[in-house]
Amino acid sequence: MTWLVAGLGNPGPQYAWTRHNVGFMAADELARRAGGRFSAPRGMHADVVTTRIGSAGIGAPGGQGLLVVKPRTFMNDSGRAIGPLADYRRIGADRVIVVHDELDLDPGRMRLKRGGGDNGHNGLKSVRAHLGTGEFTRVRIGIGRPPGHQGGADYVLGRFPKSERDALAVIVAEAADAVEAIIISGLSAAQNRYNS
Template sequence: MKCIVGLGNPGKKYEKTRHNAGFMVIDELLNRHGWELNKKKFNGKYAIEQLEGEKVALLKPQTYMNLSGQSIRPLIDYYGMDPEDVLVIYDDLDLPAGKIRLRQKGGHGGHNGIRSTIDHLGTKEFKRIRIGVGRPTNAMSIIDYVLGSFSKEEQERVDGSIQQAADACEAWIGESFPVVMNKFNA
């Protein structure tokens, strides 16, 4: 069984913000397959589905970004998954809007949702898809920037990266992550 986690903040107020890029990828997967997050438990909304003969959990933590690990850990424990079976999708300031980058492991890079995930999983050994949101080009604070909406131009580029990230999630179900990384990081 595999687990795909999109990081973000719950509620209408945050729906279309840069910080919710992970939620947007989960939404794309749900739309593609006609699924819905029909379970509420473990401080999250999730679904258990089948894709290419593999059981997959799709999770949107409802803890707010900085406490994401509090939702991920109990879900994977309940379903008997290892951190290596987890793919976390999140926004990244260091990538331009429209770019994605897959990694097999790593540090938190200053991202509090990933910091919480590392703390609660007790390891850095989980897969990631970083969705580029760029950095503010003016004096706007990082917090205001990630909690702000995309410009029209950014949104067009980000829509493409959301599609790409969803494609990568689907590819991971049937292929090894290094193969998927080579394909999508090229």
């Protein structure tokens, strides 16, 4: 059996270090742990690292198959990358994990859940549409609400200030840990450990 873990974000260097790209950062961390390099499967709109995960962790021999995915589409069209890849590899929504930014959680907080609404997150809305269900697992990384009268779009596309990057590295590593825990130990055990 194979799992698909998709980090949501926007492609291109101009979006690096933006709040909307914490999912990409988590995917990069998982790829680093696996010792893999992203490549684009023919006909797919995604960069993918193919690896394995077992009780010894990610990248270890044996265990289950794992695809770490970064859509090549923009955030609002993420499902166009994730849906066809899941279909092609015959991966059901119950084995799809999506890592994304969450305005309703304070920075440094993380929540794991299965299913639920998209809460105005267009990336999640697109994934739901292309998978045909919302019953996938989400790793929600808090970025907080915009200050004052700043618009949501400007805020999520804003870069993390340098003063927050150490804390960001910690939560991105924890998100990667949480993904591994979901696959190895199950969602309930991972929620008990990581929901903050």
